[in-house]
Structure formats: C-alpha cells, structure tokens
Amino acid sequence: MQLSDLKNLKIAIVGAGYGGAAAAKALSLLGADVNVYEQANRIREVGAGIGLRPATMNRFRQWGIFDAIAKVSSPSEYFEILTATGDPIMKETWPADGEQTHTHLIHRGDFIDALLSVLPEGMVHLGHKLETVQDKGDGSVLTFAGGKTVEADLVVGADGIKSVVRRQLFSDKGPVFSGEHAYRAVISVDDAHGMVVDDNLRMYIGRGTKIYLLPLRHRGQVSFDITALCPDATWNPQVTKDDMLKTVDGFDERLVSITRGLDMDAVNIRAVYDIDPVDTWHSDSVVLVGDAAHSMLHHQGQGANSAIEDAGALADALREADSVKEGLALYQATRKPVTDELQRISRQGWSEDEIDEVFPGQKPAAAAPKE
Ligand SMILES: Cc1cc2nc3c(=O)[nH]c(=O)nc-3n(C[C@H](O)[C@H](O)[C@H](O)COP(=O)(O)OP(=O)(O)OC[C@H]3O[C@@H](n4cnc5c(N)ncnc54)[C@H](O)[C@@H]3O)c2cc1C
Numbered sequence: 001m002q003l004s005d006l007k008n009l010k011i012a013i014v015g016a017g018y019g020g021a022a023a024a025k026a027l028s029l030l031g032a033d034v035n036v037y038e039q040a041n042r043i044r045e046v047g048a049g050i051g052l053r054p055a056t057m058n059r060f061r062q063w064g065i066f067d068a069i070a071k072v073s074s075p076s077e078y079f080e081i082l083t084a085t086g087d088p089i090m091k092e093t094w095p096a097d098g099e100q101t102h103t104h105l106i107h108r109g110d111f112i113d114a115l116l117s118v119l120p121e122g123m124v125h126l127g128h129k130l131e132t133v134q135d136k137g138d139g140s141v142l143t144f145a146g147g148k149t150v151e152a153d154l155v156v157g158a159d160g161i162k163s164v165v166r167r168q169l170f171s172d173k174g175p176v177f178s179g180e181h182a183y184r185a186v187i188s189v190d191d192a193h194g195m196v197v198d199d200n201l202r203m204y205i206g207r208g209t210k211i212y213l214l215p216l217r218h219r220g221q222v223s224f225d226i227t228a229l230c231p232d233a234t235w236n237p238q239v240t241k242d243d244m245l246k247t248v249d250g251f252d253e254r255l256v257s258i259t260r261g262l263d264m265d266a267v268n269i270r271a272v273y274d275i276d277p278v279d280t281w282h283s284d285s286v287v288l289v290g291d292a293a294h295s296m297l298h299h300q301g302q303g304a305n306s307a308i309e310d311a312g313a314l315a316d317a318l319r320e321a322d323s324v325k326e327g328l329a330l331y332q333a334t335r336k337p338v339t340d341e342l343q344r345i346s347r348q349g350w351s352e353d354e355i356d357e358v359f360p361g362q363k364p365a366a367a368a369p370k371e
Helices: 003-007 018-029 054-062 066-070 108-117 164-169 241-247 253-260 303-320 324-346 352-358
Strands: 010-014 033-037 049-052 073-076 078-083 088-093 103-107 130-135 140-144 149-152 154-157 176-188 201-206 209-216 221-229 268-274 286-288
Touching: 010 018, 010 140, 010 149, 018 033, 018 108, 018 154, 018 303, 033 149, 049 054, 049 108, 049 209, 049 221, 049 303, 054 066, 054 103, 054 303, 066 073, 066 103, 066 108, 073 209, 103 108, 103 209, 103 221, 130 154, 130 164, 154 164, 164 286, 221 241, 221 253, 241 253, 286 324, 303 324
Parallel strands: 010 033, 010 154, 078 201, 154 286
Antiparallel strands: 049 103, 073 103, 078 088, 130 140, 140 149, 176 221, 176 268, 201 209, 209 221
C-alpha cells in the first residue's frame, strides 16, 4: 500500500498482550493511526519466563527495539530435554545454523513492560472491555462496556484465547482443554538446589509430568514450571502443595526439594487450553493475531513468539499489498500454514516418540528416558 494510504488508515487493536503490543509497534512504524484498547485497568503478567526465539529477536531488531528487550533478558545457547532423573535425551542448539541472533530468556512481566514502553504515549487505552464488533465491510464499529464506541478502517483482534472478535465474527468454537495443569513460579537461583548451572533452558520429563527450568540470569532467578496431567478442567483450579509434590514424585530429589520449598501464594496455577485451528482469520477489515487466531499448547514454547511474528507479517503484508483486503489475505496465507503446524505438534506433548517426530534422529538410543 502507498505510504499516504497507510498514513490515513485508522487501526483499532483489541488487547494489549504480546500480540496487541507488537502489532501496535509494527503498524505504527508503517505510519498508520493506531490505538490499542485493553480491558484491564493495569497490565500484569504471570510470574514466569519464556524464550524469545531468534526470529522474534530479529523482528525486534527490525523495529529498532532490540536493545529494550535485550536489556531485560539473557541470551541462551540451547534447550535440553532430560529424563526425570537427569539423563540427557536431546539438545536443540540455539540459534539454528546460520542465524546470528540468540534466543533470549525473559520474565513475562518484563517482556510486556518493555513492549509497551516502546509505544507512543497515549496509544494504549486501559479499562476498555470490548463487548461487540460490527463488521461493516470497509470498516468496523467496536462497542465497549459502558457504551463507548470506536470506528476503525481496520480492527486487529489480539484479545487472546477467549477472543470476543473471533467468537463474534469467525468461529464460535470454544477453547479445548488439554488434560494438563501448569504450575509456574519464579524463584531465586539460591533456592534452586544447584540445578541452575548455566543460562540454558532444560526440561525434565517423566510419567506425563514436565518440569522446565528457565534461567533468568539478569534477575538472579529461575522460572520453575511444572506441567502435569490432571483431569480437572477448571480454568483456575485449586491445587495444594501435596498435589504438586505427587506430580513430581520420582524426579531428581533436587527438583522435588524445589517444589517442596515453593511459596504457594507465588505459584500461578491454571488449566491448559488451546483452540482448534480457525479456518478464516480475517474479513475485509477485521483480522486476528496471536492467541485469538491460533492459541496453541505451550509444549513448543511458540505461542508468544508466534504472536510477535504475526504482528511483523501483518505489517509486511499491508505494505506489500494494494489494499487492506489483499493485505489481510496475504497475511493469513503467510502465517496460517505455520501456526496450523505449530498447533498440531504442540498438542503432541513430549513423549519419546513425539520427541523423535519433532527432532528426527536426534534422540541418542543409549539415553532413552527411564520411566
Ligand atoms: C503455561 C503456559 C506457558 C507458556 N509458555 C510459553 C513459552 O514458553 N513461549 C511462548 O512463546 N509462549 C508461551 N505461552 C503462550 C503465550 O503465553 C501466549 O501465546 C501469548 O501470551 C499470547 O499473546 P496474545 O497477546 O495473543 O494473548 P494474551 O496474552 O492472552 O493477551 C490478550 C489481551 O487481550 C485482552 N483482552 C481480552 N479480551 C478483551 C476484551 N474483550 N476487550 C479488551 N481487551 C481484551 C487481555 O486482557 C489481554 O491483555 C505459554 C502459555 C501458557 C498457558
């Protein structure tokens, strides 16, 4: 699209999570008139860490915000999978061959703060809970709780797994329970019983439980995350320390000790959901990004990364196409095959066979897990 057309484009983004904040950055760099509407009165993220992949970091470099993210994260060389008792199963080196940029490990709260801090003052409007979206073909009307309405040429639904935009315009299918719970906490490295030896992400697996240790060296902390099988589909289930200890039974005694030492008030507990792939992510003037479009299970650590890549691809597509309509079609054609596949493999979790499918031929036979 011509620069002058992009400058006249009024864009309303619903949701100020990673997808919404990244879309705001990428689209405002095109010169568009961007506003973000977020339901929360204060942005807060779960106390946990995630890994920002090289492609994500490269987008930040392109947008001129690499340093803002690098300042609050630590580069990591590889991701290793081990058995419950610490025998190595496989190792994925970061960055992949030929790439110069490392994966960076970051606290979720620092990540959203850094992303929002690079947006122009006044772009994000808190306390705006979207209730309805009316698609009028060449534009849309958003209505928020309390009755305020906003008109926009392009609406970006970045409103997460329970997206109102998706449910009202594209798919009324609800989230799907995975049969798992996630228990997440950030603890001091001093409380990690010597399990943090370098800056690399490690996952220990056994009997359906996965324990992730994600070092946050710049904070002197480590994100300690347990994903465990559980049939209770309540979004925010009640789980006790004893319940958690049962899920790590048989793991390296130091991992059990970390679990025993957790402050339960600081542990984020939730059931894990994703969505089935959505056939269409856009109309002529409304489009979905991030979890709203393709919420996936966290087993590949790609949900937030995908949201950032969506934002970059959406901006690229609008610049390349002749119209918004064409740009949205190009964006979906670029991103949906990638996220469909990530949704698929993320559902497979991490059994031995599944590791073999994701990393073919890399599993050393001698180091098969003792389960
Ligand atoms: C246990 C777990 C571990 C994970 N680990 C990783 C990982 O290691 N790596 C990774 O890349 N990803 C990971 N993810 C996935 C990642 O958290 C999500 O993919 C990511 O947060 C999606 O960002 P988003 O901006 O699309 O959605 P969200 O983060 O859900 O943001 C949506 C925003 O929209 C707002 N909103 C919702 N409804 C409305 C409304 N009606 N009106 C206005 N605002 C609204 C919300 O308040 C929120 O701020 C993990 C997820 C889980 C559950």
